[in-house]
Amino acid sequence: MSHTVINLDTRASAESYGAEAKPRVGFFTDTSLCIGCKACEVACKEWNAVPASPGGFTGESYDNTGALGANSWRHVAFIEQRRRLGVEEAGPGSLVQTAALEDLRSRTAIEPRVEDGFRWLMSSDVCKHCTEAACLDVCPTGALFRTEFGTVVVQEDVCNGCGYCIPACPFGVIDQRHDDGRAWKCTLCYDRLKDDQEPACAQACPTASIQFGEHEQLRARARERVKDLHDQGVPDARLYGEDPGDGVGGFGAFFLLLDEPEVYGLPPDPLVTTRHLAGTWRAAGLAAVAVAGAIAGAFLGGRG
Amino acid sequence: MSAVAVRDQRPAPRSYYGRPVLKQPVWTWEIPLYFISGGVSGGSAGLAFAAGVAGNEILAKRAQLAAFGAIAVSPALLISDLGRPERFLNMLRVFKPSSPMSVGSWLLAANGAATAIATLGVFTGKAPRLTRASGAAAAALGMPLTTYTAVLIANTAVPLWHEGRHELPFVFGGSSAAGAGALAALITPHEHAGPARRLAAIGTVIEGAASQLMERRLGHLAEPLRSGHAGRLAGAAKILTTSGAVLTGVLGARRPRTARAGAAMVLAGEVVERWSVFRAGFQSAADPAYTIGPQRARRSDDACA
Numbered sequence: 001m002s003h004t005v006i007n008l009d010t011r012a013s014a015e016s017y018g019a020e021a022k023p024r025v026g027f028f029t030d031t032s033l034c035i036g037c038k039a040c041e042v043a044c045k046e047w048n049a050v051p052a053s054p055g056g057f058t059g060e061s062y063d064n065t066g067a068l069g070a071n072s073w074r075h076v077a078f079i080e081q082r083r084r085l086g087v088e089e090a091g092p093g094s095l096v097q098t099a100a101l102e103d104l105r106s107r108t109a110i111e112p113r114v115e116d117g118f119r120w121l122m123s124s125d126v127c128k129h130c131t132e133a134a135c136l137d138v139c140p141t142g143a144l145f146r147t148e149f150g151t152v153v154v155q156e157d158v159c160n161g162c163g164y165c166i167p168a169c170p171f172g173v174i175d176q177r178h179d180d181g182r183a184w185k186c187t188l189c190y191d192r193l194k195d196d197q198e199p200a201c202a203q204a205c206p207t208a209s210i211q212f213g214e215h216e217q218l219r220a221r222a223r224e225r226v227k228d229l230h231d232q233g234v235p236d237a238r239l240y241g242e243d244p245g246d247g248v249g250g251f252g253a254f255f256l257l258l259d260e261p262e263v264y265g266l267p268p269d270p271l272v273t274t275r276h277l278a279g280t281w282r283a284a285g286l287a288a289v290a291v292a293g294a295i296a297g298a299f300l301g302g303r304g
Numbered sequence: 305m306s307a308v309a310v311r312d313q314r315p316a317p318r319s320y321y322g323r324p325v326l327k328q329p330v331w332t333w334e335i336p337l338y339f340i341s342g343g344v345s346g347g348s349a350g351l352a353f354a355a356g357v358a359g360n361e362i363l364a365k366r367a368q369l370a371a372f373g374a375i376a377v378s379p380a381l382l383i384s385d386l387g388r389p390e391r392f393l394n395m396l397r398v399f400k401p402s403s404p405m406s407v408g409s410w411l412l413a414a415n416g417a418a419t420a421i422a423t424l425g426v427f428t429g430k431a432p433r434l435t436r437a438s439g440a441a442a443a444a445l446g447m448p449l450t451t452y453t454a455v456l457i458a459n460t461a462v463p464l465w466h467e468g469r470h471e472l473p474f475v476f477g478g479s480s481a482a483g484a485g486a487l488a489a490l491i492t493p494h495e496h497a498g499p500a501r502r503l504a505a506i507g508t509v510i511e512g513a514a515s516q517l518m519e520r521r522l523g524h525l526a527e528p529l530r531s532g533h534a535g536r537l538a539g540a541a542k543i544l545t546t547s548g549a550v551l552t553g554v555l556g557a558r559r560p561r562t563a564r565a566g567a568a569m570v571l572a573g574e575v576v577e578r579w580s581v582f583r584a585g586f587q588s589a590a591d592p593a594y595t596i597g598p599q600r601a602r603r604s605d606d607a608c609a
Binding site for chain 1: 317318319320321323324325326327328329330331346347350351354355358360385386387388389391392394395397398400402403404405406409447448450451452454455456458459460461462465466469470471472473474476477478480481485499500502503506507510585589592595596599600602603
């Protein structure tokens with residue numbers, strides 16, 4: 001065996017696959033193009049045979065999925081904001097807008113507050129397939145592994161449902177399936193990748209909001225897209241998870257957002273806690289010495 | 305709930321319909337019980353070894369029995385918590401230094417074997433050299449067994465557990481030492497249990513001091529330890545352990561019944577204490593403010609720098 005046994009580094013790397021290694025792939029989810037159709041949610045469920053996840057009516061805009069979980073591997077978020085849309089908005093007083101507002105007034109007697117503006121953000125969330133993946137790091141059985149494509153996948157025949165990956169994920173992606181006991185999440189359609197097919201969600205997306213491809217190409221395309229949006233007068237556009245310098249070494253599946261990440265339910269500065277693990281073990285070692293000292297001390301104060 | 309009240313004073317960070325960013329752990333009641341059973345076993349193995357060295361054979365034997373009893377229930381608790389209990393052996397499928405649970409599984413397996421051999425030897429009187437070596441090994445492996453579960457929970461995205469990573473091992477270690485001392489004081493004749501009573505008191509002091517330090521350093525992130533279900537548990541634990549330590553460690557020196565009552569209070573208090581840290585983690589994960597607030601502050605610092 002040539003590999004070292006003690007190795008805390010699980011960075012995305014397909015090197016260990018040797019000749020079978022493939023270029024790293026991922027998603028670029030451009031939320032400025034999302035129309036909230038949820039075709040990605042449906043395609044994912046169908047292809048991966050993910051059980052139904054009826055959550056009832058939430059009243060949270062058009063979102064009745066709520067969050068990613070064991071039975072929701074794509075989740076479309078809907079955010080309603082009293083803010084001007086920006087460049088996409090029809091100008092105030094335009095023929096289209098005036099006609100639409102007149103129609104609304106005459107039929108419903110609602111007086112729209114046009115001056116505040118209104119925008120509806122939509123974003124299809126997914127597992128980030130982190131470069132430094134906390135779920136993979138903490139998995140004690142080796143069920144979670146790094147594929148030859150640089151993605152992170154659970155082997156369902158190995159997972160024993162210990163649940164450690166669930167609070168370890170800084171995005172709250174992976175979760176336990178209650179009737180099954182094991183942990184489940186997006187596989188980036190590992191089976192389809194093996195057959196040179198793109199993941200089901202990306203294929204189903206009608207607006208190219210979900211773009212699948214080689215990671216490096218996607219990153220270059222995303223940086224271009226942000227520049228274009230800024231030039232077109234959308235200063236809010238920003239990339240999330242594209243930077244390899246972030247707390248998880250960059251995401252395999254990253255995003256273009258139109259507001260702060262937390263507005264979409266995403267952590268603004270996620271961190272893989274493995275980076276602090278050595279220091280935590282040091283504290284535990286010192287504490288173990290303190291326990292030994294306490295035991296020794298207990299025999300000093302009196303006669304045995 | 306008071307978590308909401310505190311958030312009213314502090315501007316709540318933006319979030320997605322107030323939904324949590326993180327998933328709450330799925331661990332059930334077996335896990336906090338294991339935190340204490342594993343810790344008490346490790347502490348008891350250390351106490352048994354030290355008592356043997358000090359020539360207190362009666363205390364050594366009782367503490368050895370306590371170490372064995374506590375380690376015997378531990379795997380049962382852990383297996384019962386698994387989503388797929390029949391696959392428990394997968395825990396020993398690999399050795400993974402990046403997973404404190406993997407390291408802990410091997411530690412528990414090794415410590416359990418050493419404790420079992422030592423206990424068998426102590427009570428049959430056979431193979432004295434193997435018994436002594438196993439007892440020493442169980443004591444040595446028992447020390448990290450008292451603290452590694454703190455590393456396990458600290459190595460998660462749960463804000464309270466992760467940010468408390470410097471103090472939590474001392475909280476758990478002190479609590480394990482106190483529990484081991486208290487258990488031995490309960491089952492050992494009073495005149496031989498002096499060191500056990502003192503260990504119960506010293507452990508309580510270490511645990512209490514580390515908890516105080518952690519709460520002060522974490523500021524509002526430690527709110528879950530003071531509010532809701534976890535807060536009530538933490539309050540009860542503090543009263544039980546502190547008064548129990550005084551009863552058994554100070555007033556109980558010449559009063560066997562007082563000492564036993566105090567030891568029972570310390571042991572119960574340490575169980576409740578682990579429970580409160582466990583439940584507080586759930587509360588910490590459930591409120592997006594604890595996740596988003598510090599991260600947002602961190603990013604603003606970066607922007608200023």
